Amino acid sequence: MPGRLLIAGALVRTGDPARPSVEAIGLEADRVAALGSAREVRARLPGAREIHLPGATLLPGLSDSHGHLLDLGQSLALLDLSGLSDPAQLASAVAVAAAEVPEWILGRGWDQSRYPGGAFPDRALLDAAAPGRRVFLERIDGHAALVSSRVLSDAGLLDIADPPGGRILRRADGSPTGVLVDAALEPARSLIPAPAPEALEQLLLAAAQRCAALGLTCVHDAGLDFDSLEALDRLAARGALPVRVYAMIRATDPRAARVRALGPRVGERLTLRCAKLFLDGALGSRGAALFDDYSDEPGNRGLLLCGGELTLALAAWMRAGFQVALHAIGDRANALALDALEQSLGSLPEADRADRRPRLEHAQVLRPMDLPRLVRLGAVASMQPTHATSDMGWAGARLGPQRLRGAYAWRSLLEAGAVLAFGSDFPIETPDPLRGIFAACARQDAGGGPVGGFLPEERLTRAQAIAAYTSGPAWAAFDEARGGRLCEGSRADLSAFSVDLLDAPASELLSARAVLTVVGGRVVHGPAA
Numbered sequence: 346m347p348g349r350l351l352i353a354g355a356l357v358r359t360g361d362p363a364r365p366s367v368e369a370i371g372l373e374a375d376r377v378a379a380l381g382s383a384r385e386v387r388a389r390l391p392g393a394r395e396i397h398l399p400g401a402t403l404l405p406g407l408s409d410s411h412g413h414l415l416d417l418g419q420s421l422a423l424l425d426l427s428g429l430s431d432p433a434q435l436a437s438a439v440a441v442a443a444a445e446v447p448e449w450i451l452g453r454g455w456d457q458s459r460y461p462g463g464a465f466p467d468r469a470l471l472d473a474a475a476p477g478r479r480v481f482l483e484r485i486d487g488h489a490a491l492v493s494s495r496v497l498s499d500a501g502l503l504d505i506a507d508p509p510g511g512r513i514l515r516r517a518d519g520s521p522t523g524v525l526v527d528a529a530l531e532p533a534r535s536l537i538p539a540p541a542p543e544a545l546e547q548l549l550l551a552a553a554q555r556c557a558a559l560g561l562t563c564v565h566d567a568g569l570d571f572d573s574l575e576a577l578d579r580l581a582a583r584g585a586l587p588v589r590v591y592a593m594i595r596a597t598d599p600r601a602a603r604v605r606a607l608g609p610r611v612g613e614r615l616t617l618r619c620a621k622l623f624l625d626g627a628l629g630s631r632g633a634a635l636f637d638d639y640s641d642e643p644g645n646r647g648l649l650l651c652g653g654e655l656t657l658a659l660a661a662w663m664r665a666g667f668q669v670a671l672h673a674i675g676d677r678a679n680a681l682a683l684d685a686l687e688q689s690l691g692s693l694p695e696a697d698r699a700d701r702r703p704r705l706e707h708a709q710v711l712r713p714m715d716l717p718r719l720v721r722l723g724a725v726a727s728m729q730p731t732h733a734t735s736d737m738g739w740a741g742a743r744l745g746p747q748r749l750r751g752a753y754a755w756r757s758l759l760e761a762g763a764v765l766a767f768g769s770d771f772p773i774e775t776p777d778p779l780r781g782i783f784a785a786c787a788r789q790d791a792g793g794g795p796v797g798g799f800l801p802e803e804r805l806t807r808a809q810a811i812a813a814y815t816s817g818p819a820w821a822a823f824d825e826a827r828g829g830r831l832c833e834g835s836r837a838d839l840s841a842f843s844v845d846l847l848d849a850p851a852s853e854l855l856s857a858r859a860v861l862t863v864v865g866g867r868v869v870h871g872p873a874a
């Protein structure tokens with residue numbers, strides 16, 4: 346059990362309007378015990394261990410409201426193809442890996458929009474770089490993969506029609522290019538051997554440690570499988586998890602019904618009370634479900650991953666006491682998510698309808714008329730600021746000017762009365778919350794482009810962005826009574842950074858770093874962690 350800890354020398358921004366900033370904070374066991382001047386706090390907590398952080402600014406612990414721990418752990422161990430600007434570089438990375446790894450060559454992060462001409466790569470590259478090998482390379486958005494001929498034939502995908510909810514990209518002669526989109530990539534993905542239980546724990550732990558080192562105290566994992574959940578459970582029971590995990594179970598997991606029957610579990614380090622369902626794919630691979638055609642691909646309106654059964658599924662999870670989280674990117678997917686929420690909530694007894702806090706994961710493209718509907722349903726807009734700045738180069742081409750106005754519209758959502766919970770969707774983007782706060786406020790890339798920002802009317806103030814990483818996620822996790830701000834009795838979860846996130850010039854955010862992370866009164870990153 347952690348003892349008494351006093352942190353002084355930093356500016357403490359509490360997030361509590363009654364007392365917005367103090368000089369020092371004292372922690373006792375896993376709670377905030379005193380706030381005030383260093384002298385006051387010292388008098389209240391005699392014998393406390395002291396940490397001095399001159400020049401730093403301390404905030405309530407930051408949460409990432411949408412990340413994928415297992416994917417992050419795996420990506421730390423995988424071939425990293427992000428940032429490559431030519432398919433030839435991808436091929437040489439695969440050739441190097443072929444000499445190093447025994448069986449499957451796994452990678453992720455490629456993005457054809459960075460390649461000259463922007464065409465999707467072809468499996469011929471992989472077959473030449475690693476002849477006869479099984480290669481599976483996920484696209485940056487996780488909704489498409491490039492696989493080798495060996496994988497296509499093992500998965501039985503060489504000469505079949507597109508499966509429902511998926512697409513197999515094809516060459517002029519009709520043969521598959523090796524790029525599989527959404528449901529089409531499942532037969533290939535399912536061939537990849539699952540890590541053994543201990544390896545799974547190591548992957549999850551490595552990811553959680555990375556998050557702690559970036560100043561995060563809590564991660565909302567947006568879609569765990571049953572095995573990962575059990576591994577997290579074992580880590581939590583051993584006291585090994587450095588950050589809190591608010592888990593969503595993937596509703597499509599074969600054992601999800603068992604989780605539902607057991608009901609929600611609320612714990613100190615691991616809470617499972619949310620189910621994640623998918624409505625559509627992603628915008629980059631044109632899998633997001635739109636009402637009208639993609640502006641850059643007439644005839645294509647994206648993919649809908651579920652139909653009329655959605656309402657029943659939502660109601661079943663809610664009746665079992667779970668929050669529901671719906672992945673919705675395109676305007677049609679978001680509208681259908683709201684329809685299904687209205688219907689499923691309407692099917693519950695009146696007394697059970699209030700305060701369900703359903704979540705729209707991404708809420709990326711919305712029709713203007715759907716903003717007030719989202720607010721009326723008490724839904725949380727779980728959004729990822731760095732998606733806007735990663736997508737801004739091509740989002741306008743996919744959507745056209747009219748629909749683009751409802752894209753990444755966090756300011757409009759906030760002004761309509763929605764609760765914003767920000768995250769990164771790591772490992773698609775870095776879990777670094779400083780990148781997210783910068784993107785939310787500047788709507789620019791790290792180089793400062795475009796001048797004035799992308800759709801600048803949707804920029805947030807620094808205070809609004811910080812709230813979307815602190816009080817917003819606490820609300821989204823039903824944890825606002827204990828988390829999301831620093832006051833006496835609240836959770837001893839805090840994040841300290843080398844600059845004042847509220848006031849520092851935007852450019853300084855990108856070179857700032859997390860200097861201390863405390864979870865439940867225990868230092869998990871920083872001095873004497």
Ligand SMILES: [Zn+2]
Nearest residue numbers: 411413567770
């Ligand atoms: Zn995600």
